[in-house]
Amino acid sequence: MSIHEYFPAEGRGCALCCYGFERLHQAGEAPLTHCPACGAALRRALGTPAIIEGGGHRLRESHLARHGYTQYRRLERGRYEKTAGDGPDTIGGD
Numbered sequence: 436m437s438i439h440e441y442f443p444a445e446g447r448g449c450a451l452c453c454y455g456f457e458r459l460h461q462a463g464e465a466p467l468t469h470c471p472a473c474g475a476a477l478r479r480a481l482g483t484p485a486i487i488e489g490g491g492h493r494l495r496e497s498h499l500a501r502h503g504y505t506q507y508r509r510l511e512r513g514r515y516e517k518t519a520g521d522g523p524d525t526i527g528g529d
């Protein structure tokens with residue numbers, strides 16, 4: 436299982452997705468591509484894995500960027516700063 440964070444890929448989204456939301460995925464569950472509430476296209480940010488299986492595998496920021504992911508860290512409620520990837524430097528907060 437792992438926790439994925441989603442943000443609207445464009446536009447402001449709805450009450451669920453406008454500031455991003457987290458969703459716990461079961462193993463093998465496909466990632467969301469659209470908001471379940473409003474249908475907006477979603478951008479996925481990799482969150483911290485809920486369970487690190489085996490303990491030997493770590494996702495490196497360079498690894499994330501090379502695979503097209505954009506990773507953010509939470510600055511404060513509703514604001515995130517990019518730590519890796521090609522997405523906007525910051526999201527939220529406006």
Ligand SMILES: [Zn+2]
Nearest residue numbers: 449452470473
């Ligand atoms: Zn939405």
